[in-house]
Amino acid sequence: MNRVGKNIHRYCTVFAAPTSPNSSLSAWHHHQPNPNRPNTRDTRSHLALRLAGNDLHPQREGMVEEANSILNLMIDKGVMPNIISYNSLLDGYCLRGQMDKVSKLMDLMVRKDCQPDVVSFNTMINGYCKAKNLDQAFHLFQEMSSKGVTPDVVTYNTLIDGLCKDGRLHQALHLFDEMEAQGLCPDVVSCASLLHGLCKNGKVNEAITRFTELERKGLIGNIVVYSILIDGMCEEGRLKDAANIFSKLLSKGLQxxxxxxxxxxxxxxxxxxxxxxxxxxxxxxxxxxxxxxxxxxxxxxxxxxxxxxxxxxxxxxxxxxxxxxxxxxxxxxxxxxxxxxxxxxxxxxxxxxxxxx
Missing domain, CATH: 1.25.40 (Serine Threonine Protein Phosphatase 5, Tetratricopeptide repeat)
Structure with a gap:
């Protein structure tokens, strides 16, 4: 690593200190560009990343706005933020349910020739699902293909979970089947979300059918998924069915x-x-x-x-x-x-x- 690279790494480490966002801000304001210090987007991008990241506590809510101010200052100085910085700020706003600011930030990204990637879309889709705005979440899902961004398992999982919680089971089932048709393998989160949605909406028989299919495909290998189905059966008073599955857990290698x-x-x-x-x-x-x-x-x-x-x-x-x-x-x-x-x-x-x- 050359001298400039080492300096960038050192500054980024200081700026990104997870336990001291205020210190990071002070450091950023103190270290103005000069010939001996790197003036690159990496330094400021990592600061914005830390300030808007997932480790922010509620009492640090103002840090997201501070990060946004820094991001705008970067742009004013001709230092273009990278996709990581934008995604971090998107996540910060989504975590706080500030979806109006998410939309504005997305527009800014595009205007500054920073195209959203799958992480950007997944973050926003999750935010809209949490805000119970499933229509906007689906709009973004459809927009992904027009932007040349391929949905991944996380994309589908987020939408399936949101739809199930909203009682829109038909759409959730369709999306689950579409995911498999696209060559994506459902994971534990996919299966758990779908089965939980079916059971909580009184469709235990359909949950059992799906469970059997998924088990046959080798996709059920987690105690959480079994717990969901057993709970659904017990809630409907089907104790014999629940006890039957419970008794087979050890033989399936599950404790x-x-x-x-x-x-x-x-x-x-x-x-x-x-x-x-x-x-x-x-x-x-x-x-x-x-x-x-x-x-x-x-x-x-x-x-x-x-x-x-x-x-x-x-x-x-x-x-x-x-x-x-x-x-x-x-x-x-x-x-x-x-x-x-x-x-x-x-x-x-x-x-x-x-x-x-």
Whole structure:
């Protein structure tokens, strides 16, 4: 690396210090061009990149505007920002939902002969999806081809997820099929988004059909995707189907985690199958998984709903001993028991003791 290259690298490292954007700004204002310092777009581009990047915290929101000011100053001085700088600023605005500024920045890019790339489009499409402006997201998607930019898996994933969350399942399914037709292989995010959308919109049968197809193609190899389908089945009361898939996880090389155990326990409790729920809880702990606060509260609620107060109180003893607390719903149920004249004296004494502690 020559001397100028080393200087550029050193300045960029200082300017891009992730923990000190204010220091970066001071450094940038201090280091005005002179014969001994590099006056290239790289130095300023990396500063704008750091200021507008993903690591900005809410309290640093003003840094995005500062980065935009620097970018405009670069242009005024005849130093053209590169695509990385523009993309970073686009991301900064998208993260804050400032889509009007995204549109203006996009226009500026084009006017300055910096054509948006796939990262630019993906960033903007994600921003519009988050802002629930799916029509504009699709407009950008269609614009990509006219600009000679090929959508990638991230592009499709973003749109599929946005469509599913908006309940536009037909379009999401069409886009998923189009992605495969274009020779792009769906990944875990693609599959999870589609199956989650189908299950949450009451189309569990279609989710199962899609799941089977994807599994046959070898595209389902992640515990998260199985969790989504099992959750959908449990929500519809299809415990046998859920248990069947759950029982095959180990044979597929997948280790059930706390989340998927909790999903199964919730399904069993909703059906009033508390004996099976207790057995699964024991199995969960045998396999080295500690129930979390959500797990315990689901079980406590199940026992309370089935008027098995004794078992519920025993579980509360266990969970509080492990540092967990009953949630608002369970606390409300316990207070109801305390004020109910038909509640046994021993139960009331236990509840009173617990409340005092």
């Amino acid at each position: 059930p985690d706390c989340k998927i155990y909790t999903i199964m326990l919730k399904g069993l409790c909703k059906k009033g199958q508390l004996t099976q729920a207790s057995q699964l809880l024991a199995k969960m702990e045998e396999h080295g998984f500690c129930p979390n606060e959500v797990t315990y509260n689901i079980l406590v609620r199940g026992f309370l709903c089935n008027n098995d107060v004794t078992q519920a109180l025993q579980l509360i003893d266990v969970m509080t001993g492990r540092g967990f607390s009953p949630d608002a719903d369970n606390t409300s149920s316990l207070l109801d028991l305390l004020s109910n004249e038909q509640t046994e004296k021993s139960v009331k004494e236990w509840l009173q003791s617990s409340l005092e502690h």
